[in-house]
């Protein structure tokens with residue numbers, strides 16, 4: 001699952017439409033839209049709101065390992081309205097703390113330093129983007145998954161020539177909609193990375209048949225991984241149906257693994 | 268190749284930083300105070316980063332030269348290592364770096380002159396020949412075209428005949444060595460594995476035949492050669508595989524140029540091993556007959572001994588005993 005955090009409804013709207021996200025009813029505190037793969041939350045403006053939204057989503061599923069994306073608008077000293085950036089460095093203007101999102105994939109757009117401020121910015125340093133959420137988002141979301149799966153994507157809404165006061169909801173929606181191709185390219189990359197983190201599904205089958213203690217679950221997980229590595233074929237819990245308890249299953253599984261061939265391709 | 272270059276602010280204009288920036292004009296350049304801000308955070312996944320690592324340019328302030336672990340021994344009593352780089356462009360599944368670091372990004376320390384000073388001081392203080400190992404936290408030669416570190420450092424060793432340097436590598440980047448006269452106190456040590464194991468486990472590294480070609484070129488130009496058969500990996504037909512492999516390698520070796528051969532089976536401190544298994548749970552290497560609960564994870568002791576004895580005996584049919592060094596219990 002990819003969790004997308006936006007500050008404003010107008011930032012979220014193009015995504016809700018593009019990915020056919022359905023609004024969740026009777027949600028307390030935040031508006032959430034989702035489909036099978038994406039859950040989007042409208043956090044409100046500011047770092048605290050972004051951090052709270054991340055915690056809210058994770059709290060609903062504390063064990064979950066999700067990809068995270070903060071998507072919204074930002075100001076920039078040099079870029080034109082409508083250009084997009086991914087943050088390669090997020091700085092919190094108040095604390096001076098930095099985060100460096102690793103991007104082990106081809107970026108769909110240029111990258112930039114992004115400073116999260118408390119008030120809309122009117123002075124822009126060269127080569128730097130400004131927003132009001134990313135540091136709160138990054139500090140919180142990176143507690144829940146590794147940094148490669150926590151990314152920040154911003155579309156430039158204001159610059160030296162066009163101040164932040166001139167940014168309307170309509171403009172925001174337009175410029176984000178115009179970047180949907182880049183956003184989708186990034187989302188697909190995040191899905192790919194996220195898939196690589198998934199655990200072997202067979203463990204659930206075994207857990208349905210027998211009761212495993214926590215330490216036995218770890219052992220079972222490791223044995224299933226070893227089985228898969230050596231046999232290259234899936235294993236069925238049914239094959240152990242004559243085993244009375246979890247201990248017997250683990251012993252039988254270990255014995256079978258030892259008997260499997262151990263070779264590394266052709267000579 | 269490099270999409271993002273992180274550079275410590277203090278060395279942003281260092282001539283080596285400037286040269287490397289110019290080499291990767293397309294890379295995003297990101298400044299940081301200290302490289303640890305990028306390299307050390309907990310929330311990183313080595314496996315994911317390995318798909319496209321970035322390069323971090325940094326300055327090192329201390330611990331330039333350290334005492335080498337026990338198993339780094341090719342005949343000397345005083346063994347040291349230094350790491351001008353952390354991490355490696357290759358991706359060997361048995362590499363302990365994956366378990367030691369959270370980040371797969373490469374770190375290059377650009378203040379080579381400070382390494383020189385520390386090496387020189389260590390040599391002068393040593394009352395016995397000093398051996399320096401350069402390929403501990405990286406491959407010694409793989410990124411040489413970018414770093415130029417070996418080209419910079421070898422002249423220092425020319426000044427001392429009681430100091431040796433080992434360049435441990437799987438690389439074919441030997442041009443900077445071929446351009447100069449062979450040095451008898453510089454051992455170019457190739458890490459070699461049988462073809463099928465190299466293909467399965469030494470991802471992104473040159474094939475065995477390419478490594479042997481590079482080795483042969485160096486041998487012909489007079490460089491002392493080392494052979495590193497470490498780690499030996501278990502598979503059902505390991506005896507046949509390693510027997511054929513040793514014959515294949517030694518068909519290319521001129522024994523007069525052979526400095527040393529070292530041999531060790533797969534082993535890894537348990538903490539690193541656990542980290543790596545989390546990253547690569549589906550890896551066959553870790554599904555083998557390993558004693559996972561030992562502080563130093565290795566093959567079950569009887570098997571380990573059998574493997575070592577077998578390989579040792581086969582090697583002693585090919586080389587004199589004084590050239591063979593067995594590595595165990597340490598990395």
Ligand code: SF4
Nearest residue numbers: 355357358359362405
């Ligand atoms: S070549 Fe050496 S340093 Fe590089 S990945 Fe392989 S084992 Fe590790």
